[in-house]
Amino acid sequence: MSTRAHTAGGPRAVRRAEARRRVVRRRRIAAVLGTALVVGLAVALSWPSFHHAVREIALPLRHEDIIRQQARDKGLDPSLIAAVIYAESHFRDGQTSAAGAQGLMQITPATAQMIARKSGGVAFTVEDLGTPQVNIAYGSWYLRYLMSRYDGNRTFALAAYNGGEGNVDRWISAARERDEDLTIAAIPFSETRTYVQRVLDAQRQYRTSYARELGL
Numbered sequence: 433m434s435t436r437a438h439t440a441g442g443p444r445a446v447r448r449a450e451a452r453r454r455v456v457r458r459r460r461i462a463a464v465l466g467t468a469l470v471v472g473l474a475v476a477l478s479w480p481s482f483h484h485a486v487r488e489i490a491l492p493l494r495h496e497d498i499i500r501q502q503a504r505d506k507g508l509d510p511s512l513i514a515a516v517i518y519a520e521s522h523f524r525d526g527q528t529s530a531a532g533a534q535g536l537m538q539i540t541p542a543t544a545q546m547i548a549r550k551s552g553g554v555a556f557t558v559e560d561l562g563t564p565q566v567n568i569a570y571g572s573w574y575l576r577y578l579m580s581r582y583d584g585n586r587t588f589a590l591a592a593y594n595g596g597e598g599n600v601d602r603w604i605s606a607a608r609e610r611d612e613d614l615t616i617a618a619i620p621f622s623e624t625r626t627y628v629q630r631v632l633d634a635q636r637q638y639r640t641s642y643a644r645e646l647g648l
């Protein structure tokens with residue numbers, strides 16, 4: 433009797449157990465899919481913010497309103513101003529170099545005094561270089577001055593911004609005596625060569641990554 437009951441009831445018990453396992457598996461799969469859907473939706477919604485944060489770390493941009501205004505006033509490409517700031521200070525306020533260059537665009541007091549005289553900044557004091565508005569205005573003025581001085585040649589202007597006008601004038605004269613052009617590769621100072629290339633590379637990136645912010 434007990435043997436027959438076990439034999440008759442055994443397959444039904446097995447089927448019931450298998451049915452329960454299938455239900456549990458379906459519930460687990462549904463839970464996993466639901467979690468994946470929620471995670472995927474969260475990632476999709478947060479991706480723009482995440483992408484923006486990564487971009488800000490690799491290629492920061494601050495004071496874009498001042499940059500746009502100075503670019504209009506000085507007839508410069510705003511991405512060039514941004515690229516110079518990036519190369520000079522990485523958009524960190526309050527920077528002072530060993531040579532005494534200050535602020536976002538790393539302007540020396542002597543250069544700032546020259547700019548003040550030529551641009552009519554009679555109330556200027558060296559402490560003003562710590563103000564983003566003044567620093568970017570003076571740096572942009574000097575960049576425009578150098579671009580004009582070297583007939584719009586960005587390589588010469590940027591080399592002079594970093595290495596000084598006197599050096600660039602000598603390098604150009606020496607290159608012309610050899611019947612050559614002063615290319616980036618021909619700049620004698622390795623620091624200036626690297627600087628010019630860094631600014632030009634950054635300018636391309638700013639034009640691509642921040643076209644709307646820079647009004648391009």
